[in-house]
Amino acid sequence: MVTPQDIKGYIEKGLNCQFVEVAGDGHHFEAIIVSPEFAGKTKIAQHQLVYQALGDRMRAEIHALSMKTLTPEQWLAGRK
Amino acid sequence: MSAREVIDNQVKSNKVVLYMKGSPDFPQCGFSANAVKILRASGVNDFLAVDVLQDPEIRQGIKEYANWPTIPQLYINGEFIGGSDIMTEMYQSGELKDIL
Numbered sequence: 001m002v003t004p005q006d007i008k009g010y011i012e013k014g015l016n017c018q019f020v021e022v023a024g025d026g027h028h029f030e031a032i033i034v035s036p037e038f039a040g041k042t043k044i045a046q047h048q049l050v051y052q053a054l055g056d057r058m059r060a061e062i063h064a065l066s067m068k069t070l071t072p073e074q075w076l077a078g079r080k
Numbered sequence: 081m082s083a084r085e086v087i088d089n090q091v092k093s094n095k096v097v098l099y100m101k102g103s104p105d106f107p108q109c110g111f112s113a114n115a116v117k118i119l120r121a122s123g124v125n126d127f128l129a130v131d132v133l134q135d136p137e138i139r140q141g142i143k144e145y146a147n148w149p150t151i152p153q154l155y156i157n158g159e160f161i162g163g164s165d166i167m168t169e170m171y172q173s174g175e176l177k178d179i180l
Contacts, residue, residue: 028110066165
């Protein structure tokens with residue numbers, strides 16, 4: 001079974017990330033992803049980058065992934 | 081008609097189209113249920129709901145159409161808007177109401 005740690009690893013391998021947090025029960029996962037690559041991109045394009053990093057795993061192993069994508073600037077602003 | 085042509089025709093001849101698992105009254109997945117709830121909360125009761133579980137070709141075709149591997153998918157005026165997460169964010173920020 002896929003663990004949140006596996007998914008975190010897949011995302012970090014395929015995408016330059018500043019921060020990734022994944023929680024889940026093996027079927028449904030929730031992720032927060034902070035990457036400088038998201039700057040200037042639409043939400044659709046940001047999510048597509050994450051899907052791209054996950055590749056075929058998104059079709060085969062991962063049933064459901066809910067995600068929130070942020071640029072480093074948005075991430076900092078949200079923590080203040 | 082290929083799946084791509086069927087999808088192209090659906091999204092271009094209907095203002096709001098939701099590709100989902102199950103029907104609006106009996107969604108078969110939590111994310112699809114969430115998408116329907118958001119549309120209704122935004123005052124949209126008249127939309128085309130396409131149940132991808134009824135058609136394997138559409139189910140595969142829709143993933144390729146917008147280069148988006150998951151379902152649900154929302155289209156407004158022929159344009160791909162996003163999946164469940166993006167719909168939720170746009171609903172909360174009020175952006176979704178603006179484009180509906």
